[in-house]
Amino acid sequence: MIKVNHLKKSFGKNVVLKDINEEFNQGEVVVVIGPSGSGKSTFLRCLNLLEEPTDGEVVFEGTALTGLKEKDLNELRQKMGMVFQQFNLFPHKTAQENLTIAPVKSKGVSQASAERKAVDLLNQVGLGDKVAAYPASLSGGQQQRVAIARALAMDPDVMLFDEPTSALDPEMVGEVLKVMKDLAQSGMTMVVVTHEMGFAREVADRVLFMDDGYIVEQGTPEHIFTQPTHERTQDFLAKVL
Amino acid sequence: MKKSVYVVLTLLLVLTGLFIPSEEVAAEDGAALKRVQDEGVLVVGTSADFPPFEFYAEVDGERQVVGMDMMIAQKIADDLGVDLEIQDIGFDSLLPALEARNVDIVIAGMTPTAERRKSVDFSEIYFKTFQNIMIRAEDKDVYTSIESLKGLPIGVQSGSLQEGLAEQIEDAELMSLTSLSDLLLALKTNRIEAMVMQGPNAEAHAGNDEDLFTFVGEFEMEDDDAGSAVAFRQGEDSLVTAVNESLAEIAEQNLTDDYLVVAGEYMVQSETDEDGEEVETGFASDYWQYFWDGTKITLLISAVSVFFGLILGAILALMRLSKTALFRFFATAYIEFVRGTPMLIQVMFIYFASGMFFNLPALTAGIIAVSLNSGAYIAEIIRSGLNSVDKGQEEAARSLGMGKNDALRHIIFPQALKNIWPALGNEFITIIKESSIVSVIGVGELIFQTRVVRSISFQGILPLFITMMVYFVLTFSLTKLLNFYEGRMNHD
Numbered sequence: 155m156i157k158v159n160h161l162k163k164s165f166g167k168n169v170v171l172k173d174i175n176e177e178f179n180q181g182e183v184v185v186v187i188g189p190s191g192s193g194k195s196t197f198l199r200c201l202n203l204l205e206e207p208t209d210g211e212v213v214f215e216g217t218a219l220t221g222l223k224e225k226d227l228n229e230l231r232q233k234m235g236m237v238f239q240q241f242n243l244f245p246h247k248t249a250q251e252n253l254t255i256a257p258v259k260s261k262g263v264s265q266a267s268a269e270r271k272a273v274d275l276l277n278q279v280g281l282g283d284k285v286a287a288y289p290a291s292l293s294g295g296q297q298q299r300v301a302i303a304r305a306l307a308m309d310p311d312v313m314l315f316d317e318p319t320s321a322l323d324p325e326m327v328g329e330v331l332k333v334m335k336d337l338a339q340s341g342m343t344m345v346v347v348t349h350e351m352g353f354a355r356e357v358a359d360r361v362l363f364m365d366d367g368y369i370v371e372q373g374t375p376e377h378i379f380t381q382p383t384h385e386r387t388q389d390f391l392a393k394v395l
Numbered sequence: 396m397k398k399s400v401y402v403v404l405t406l407l408l409v410l411t412g413l414f415i416p417s418e419e420v421a422a423e424d425g426a427a428l429k430r431v432q433d434e435g436v437l438v439v440g441t442s443a444d445f446p447p448f449e450f451y452a453e454v455d456g457e458r459q460v461v462g463m464d465m466m467i468a469q470k471i472a473d474d475l476g477v478d479l480e481i482q483d484i485g486f487d488s489l490l491p492a493l494e495a496r497n498v499d500i501v502i503a504g505m506t507p508t509a510e511r512r513k514s515v516d517f518s519e520i521y522f523k524t525f526q527n528i529m530i531r532a533e534d535k536d537v538y539t540s541i542e543s544l545k546g547l548p549i550g551v552q553s554g555s556l557q558e559g560l561a562e563q564i565e566d567a568e569l570m571s572l573t574s575l576s577d578l579l580l581a582l583k584t585n586r587i588e589a590m591v592m593q594g595p596n597a598e599a600h601a602g603n604d605e606d607l608f609t610f611v612g613e614f615e616m617e618d619d620d621a622g623s624a625v626a627f628r629q630g631e632d633s634l635v636t637a638v639n640e641s642l643a644e645i646a647e648q649n650l651t652d653d654y655l656v657v658a659g660e661y662m663v664q665s666e667t668d669e670d671g672e673e674v675e676t677g678f679a680s681d682y683w684q685y686f687w688d689g690t691k692i693t694l695l696i697s698a699v700s701v702f703f704g705l706i707l708g709a710i711l712a713l714m715r716l717s718k719t720a721l722f723r724f725f726a727t728a729y730i731e732f733v734r735g736t737p738m739l740i741q742v743m744f745i746y747f748a749s750g751m752f753f754n755l756p757a758l759t760a761g762i763i764a765v766s767l768n769s770g771a772y773i774a775e776i777i778r779s780g781l782n783s784v785d786k787g788q789e790e791a792a793r794s795l796g797m798g799k800n801d802a803l804r805h806i807i808f809p810q811a812l813k814n815i816w817p818a819l820g821n822e823f824i825t826i827i828k829e830s831s832i833v834s835v836i837g838v839g840e841l842i843f844q845t846r847v848v849r850s851i852s853f854q855g856i857l858p859l860f861i862t863m864m865v866y867f868v869l870t871f872s873l874t875k876l877l878n879f880y881e882g883r884m885n886h887d
């Protein structure tokens with residue numbers, strides 16, 4: 155579904171992604187772990203071209219995103235949902251409006267059907283009673299669930315998560331992870347950057363360990379968590395587990 | 396930044412070159428006269444706060460500039476076989492307006508001093524006059540001659556003939572103001588002890604105000620200084636000749652005497668309005684129309700300017716945030732330039748400079764100038780507003796596949812608007828107040844009308860107070876209205 159060939163990314167002189175080759179398949183849940191500053195977010199953001207790769211290519215459903223025209227890129231982005239660490243809900247819009255604005259304005263969905271779908275999705279993430287609430291009146295966990303629903307409102311083929319629980323108070327982490335687990339079980343293709351090792355173990359089909367701009371090691375959760383072959387993976391896991 | 400400084404300076408030099416008048420004044424053979432006759436209208440510039448020569452009065456229920464000079468203007472227009480159009484402009488701006496072709500000739504009780512002759516031509520003198528000293532009535536036994544004013548604070552209209560004459564008062568401390576009304580107020584409030592004023596004008600005021608007293612001052616004058624003449628652009632000899640013919644007829648038949656009588660009647664009319672019991676309650680009812688007209692124009696200028704300022708500001712802000720260096724550069728240069736120059740000069744520049752190429756009505760020129768000015772300030776407000784919206788908002792919108800424009804319109808801009816609302820409101824209030832600057836080019840907004848009321852009512856302070864109140868009511872209601880909408884935008 156997504157194929158990454160020789161992806162490189164630098165910010166000025168700072169080379170953040172050095173040479174990444176990876177493939178994500180339909181229905182797969184992949185968790186990306188690694189120390190802070192290793193380039194996980196940058197990698198994820200290169201997948202939907204929020205960051206322009208310096209070199210290499212990203213192919214999504216057979217189309218190379220790199221070098222696409224703005225308009226075509228926007229259409230493909232509609233099929234790649236993204237959830238941010240800081241939620242990034244639109245504060246001037248209600249929960250429902252957060253879910254309807256993009257489908258209506260960019261996908262040409264009718265207002266009425268977008269609204270119906272928004273209510274369904276908010277119910278699905280357990281926020282059926284917050285349809286008319288503004289983000290500022292919601293807790294962090296609730297906001298992040300609205301943000302997930304917002305991405306789902308575009309009917310994406312893949313969902314990208316960048317540390318979706320890192321900004322949450324501990325008691326709210328569970329409710330967000332639960333929504334993500336349900337999503338994984340429904341067969342959604344997911345790429346998740348997270349420090350929640352429990353989630354990785356339980357839900358991931360594959361775990362990637364990134365360090366210093368490379369994917370150093372990858373494998374099933376069992377392999378990565380019980381018998382990592384690489385020294386840097388061992389060091390990292392020793393610190394976080 | 397360095398580069399932009401350089402380019403702005405170059406731009407300035409080019410512009411300056413464009414507007415420096417060429418020294419060579421081409422000899423003409425009837426072109427100026429023909430132009431006026433072809434257009435069928437003679438545009439006369441004046442400064443209508445100078446009774447009995449030019450001042451406002453109600454004529455058949457309509458407010459008009461009347462007075463001796465205006466009757467002379469009418470006679471000249473009649474002799475030329477064209478219509479007369481009068482433009483009321485501040486005295487200081489009359490000669491610039493003439494040179495910039497905003498008006499054809501100037502008739503404003505203007506004395507053809509040697510200084511003025513350097514930049515314009517004059518007709519024969521059409522009215523010989525004398526110069527007076529104006530004092531408070533209570534001082535009339537103390538100040539009886541020029542000598543008795545030695546060392547005292549003396550008021551004169553800036554740029555006037557009287558400014559030069561006042562130097563003849565030994566050790567006098569001169570106070571120069573543009574407006575005669577302000578000077579009279581200064582006299583009545585003891586800020587100055589006396590004024591030097593044109594004779595009939597001083598008599599008109601003293602006759603209408605029992606607190607004032609005037610007498611003829613024995614100044615030494617050159618012949619030329621002793622009268623009023625019509626001013627022309629240099630080189631328009633055919634027009635000068637034609638006007639001189641009319642003036643000769645006026646002199647022959649002694650028409651100025653008749654004109655002064657008629658002008659006196661208009662002044663009496665405004666005097667009786669102040670008579671009897673009406674004085675207490677009458678002021679507002681007599682003059683409210685002036686304030687109302689001025690308020691309407693002020694609101695019109697402000698609203699239209701804010702509207703165009705917002706559009707221009709949004710465009711400039713987007714240009715400043717654009718990826719194209721040329722756009723960024725142009726917007727930055729524009730904003731820096733407008734913010735770095737006084738609005739007064741911008742207004743005068745647009746009005747007078749445009750007059751060199753085509754005829755732009757003063758109100759339009761004023762609105763354009765204020766819009767161009769506020770556009771620069773609003774651009775900076777909008778830019779800071781767009782920058783104040785968290786980067787994550789745009790990323791979220793783009794990640795949902797929204798195009799740049801949709802993201803800007805539906806996500807970024809509404810949030811920016813909420814952030815900059817107070818600053819925008821401030822700008823609107825500033826425009827309401829600062830738009831008064833366009834009164835220098837004769838736009839009849841509130842300050843201009845206040846000047847008119849002060850000159851025809853012979854009242855100094857009351858009109859100022861009323862105007863202050865009007866401004867306050869305008870800005871205060873606007874503040875309340877803006878707060879109301881700010882509350883509605885708030886979802887936190």
Ligand SMILES: Nc1ncnc2c1ncn2[C@@H]1O[C@H](COP(=O)(O)OP(=O)(O)O)[C@@H](O)[C@H]1O
Nearest residue numbers: 165168170188189190191192193194195196197
């Ligand atoms: N927009 C940016 N501009 C400059 N440097 C950046 C930018 N984004 C990330 N970086 C740098 O790239 C490196 C990797 O960052 P990031 O991908 O956020 O790491 P991670 O998500 O693994 O913590 C860091 O050194 C960071 O400072």
Ligand SMILES: [Mg+2]
Nearest residue numbers: 194195196317
């Ligand atoms: Mg990160």
